[in-house]
Amino acid sequence: MLLEPGHTPLAMYLLSFGTSYELYVNGQYITANGKVATHREDIEPYALPQVCSFDNGGDTLDIIVQVANFSHKYGGFWHSIRLGASTQIQMSRDRQVAVDVLLAGSFFIMSIYHFGIFSAAP
Known part of the structure; x- marks a missing residue:
């Protein structure tokens, strides 16, 4: 992949x-x-989402992904790899984590509310 000179x-x-x-x-x-x-x-x-930062230093980028699969029917890439400026990628990841935490917190609060209604019923 060719990069613009002076990239971040x-x-x-x-x-x-x-x-x-x-x-x-x-x-x-x-x-x-x-x-x-x-x-x-x-x-x-192993399946773990990751953000990895690197400084290329040059104008070309050669990306190699070695994949090994003996255990999963649909092994390999499930989603595309996002490549971009380090700050933008990190912000995207942080935003996704914030949405996940918000949803988990909402479900937790709803479960406490419903448990309270259930336990208060005669």
Whole structure:
């Protein structure tokens, strides 16, 4: 991928994968989920969303994702990888976490309310 000269530090938002993977940018190890292997006994699948930041320093970007799957019917990419400025990607992730916390809190408050109604009934 060709980048504009003088670009800002970049980041990737990797949503859940069905398998293990390793991510390399320009030949440098960036992050991994689980353990990538060529044999079923050695692989460790893991699904965890991640934000990984990196400073490319050059005008080209070579992204390599090694994916290994022996355990899931629909292994591999479930969602696209988001690539952008580090601050924008982090803000997107923070916004998603805030929505998740708000929804979980709403469900918790509703459950307390309904439990109170149930326990107050004769």
